[in-house]
Amino acid sequence: MVAKKIRDMKENKSPGVNVIPPKLLLEIVEQNSIPLPTVFNLSLKEGVVLLEWKEANIFPLFKKDQEKVKDYRPVSLTSVICKLLERLIKDHLVDFLVKNKLINPSQHGFLKARSCLTNM
Template identity: 35%
Template sequence: GDWEGKTPPAVGEDRVRDLLRNLNAHKSMRPDEMHPRVLRELADVVAKPLSMIFEKSWQLPLSIIYQQSWIIGEVPDDWRLANVTPTFKKGQKEDPGNYRPVSLTSVPAKIMERYILSVLTRHMEDNQGI
């Protein structure tokens, strides 16, 4: 890929803090039992450790699971868990077809996904890929 032999993107604590501060505090608790409201309120405290975990995930062999996530595009099993709840759309509530599934996934996984998306988007824009 384009990052072979190059320094992987740095994970900015400020960017992680911004992502945490923008979490929807009204969302339900995830399978990892971390409520978005708590992470949002503790953004100043957890931004640095999370940014370090994310950065190590693609820079150091110390965090093999995360590095493999970056390299092979797979995430840890815990990040694949979701609480799925049927949410009513419209029509008759007795009709199961009038519900849509809503999946609640791990908040740290969501933050890392958003961060990776922003890094890839910036990379594509800088290289006229978008």
């Protein structure tokens, strides 16, 4: 599952604080197929998240007018590896909720094959 998620990553995304770009993970995906799940499982079992995964580089990104300070919004670049763990957790959680019919049928946001448009 970890290797599949790595292959689904966009390689041109910016790296986080640990400076590990998605492209590097894609190039060594087979070598990461054992250590990353081990680290992820240990982190979940112990309930501890590495400090490096909590850190972020924050950059201002302008929305409209570069001259106005209020037209900037902060963008946080976090660890690519932590984002990978977050995606895995989200997928498992959504799968569990859907399989056990714990999500209301009228819920359309953030679910596969459903959107705000299908809700209409």
